[in-house]
Amino acid sequence: KQEVTQIPAALSVPEGENLVLNCSFTDSAIYNLQWFRQDPGKGLTSLLLIQSSQREQTSGRLNASLDKSSGRSTLYIAASQPGDSATYLCAVRRRAGANNLFFGTGTRLTVIP
Amino acid sequence: EAGVAQSPRYKIIEKRQSVAFWCNPISGHATLYWYQQILGQGPKLLIQFQNNGVVDDSQLPKDRFSAERLKGVDSTLKIQPAKLEDSAVYLCASSSLTGSRNTIYFGEGSWLTVV
Numbered sequence: 001k002q003e004v005t006q007i008p009a010a011l012s013v014p015e016g017e018n019l020v021l022n023c024s025f026t027d028s029a030i031y032n033l034q035w036f037r038q039d040p041g042k043g044l045t046s047l048l049l050i051q052s053s054q055r056e057q058t059s060g061r062l063n064a065s066l067d068k069s070s071g072r073s074t075l076y077i078a079a080s081q082p083g084d085s086a087t088y089l090c091a092v093r094r095r096a097g098a099n100n101l102f103f104g105t106g107t108r109l110t111v112i113p
Numbered sequence: 114e115a116g117v118a119q120s121p122r123y124k125i126i127e128k129r130q131s132v133a134f135w136c137n138p139i140s141g142h143a144t145l146y147w148y149q150q151i152l153g154q155g156p157k158l159l160i161q162f163q164n165n166g167v168v169d170d171s172q173l174p175k176d177r178f179s180a181e182r183l184k185g186v187d188s189t190l191k192i193q194p195a196k197l198e199d200s201a202v203y204l205c206a207s208s209s210l211t212g213s214r215n216t217i218y219f220g221e222g223s224w225l226t227v228v
């Protein structure tokens with residue numbers, strides 16, 4: 001069974017700092033990996049989707065990388081801002097079929113002004 | 114493009130009572146998911162629909178939970194009778210295909226507290 005782990009569970013950084021969030025998964029047979037953001041009291045907002053054939057995806061200040069063979073992904077946030085404070089979740093999608101999206105427990109990020 | 118709509122946003126009920134949540138997916142999305150997210154955990158799939166058929170409900174507690182998606186559009190998730198451990202956020206999501214390449218879009222969730 002696929003297990004997804006996110007470390008650290010919580011992270012506090014001063015504004016302006018670059019930071020990296022980590023996601024690891026046990027089964028490398030995935031189709032893609034998706035990073036989400038969740039604000040308190042809100043649902044999940046998709047940030048980046050990386051297909052298994054890709055190494056990275058970029059959107060603005062965000063860059064997500066994928067190393068499928070080692071079962072790892074990172075989300076890099078450049079020049080962090082207080083508005084980036086949220087919980088970040090990664091989810092891996094295995095081969096097409098039922099119940100194919102597995103989530104980590106998230107990293108709660110606080111950016112201190 | 115309108116997002117995934119859910120209602121009600123918040124609900125407080127006593128244990129053994131019943132509750133129903135409604136979801137309207139993004140227009141044209143064939144696949145609809147219901148996830149349960151307990152505080153401090155990642156979302157867990159309860160049920161997945163493809164159009165109006167069930168693809169996977171293996172983690173749905175069928176003795177108390179039920180879901181339907183009539184006409185392949187809107188969906189309802191019902192809990193009867195509720196238990197204290199059902200307190201969670203119920204997230205509805207949709208995607209255009211069951212294939213792997215498509216982004217899944219989530220609603221804002223329905224927050225359930227069972228007292």
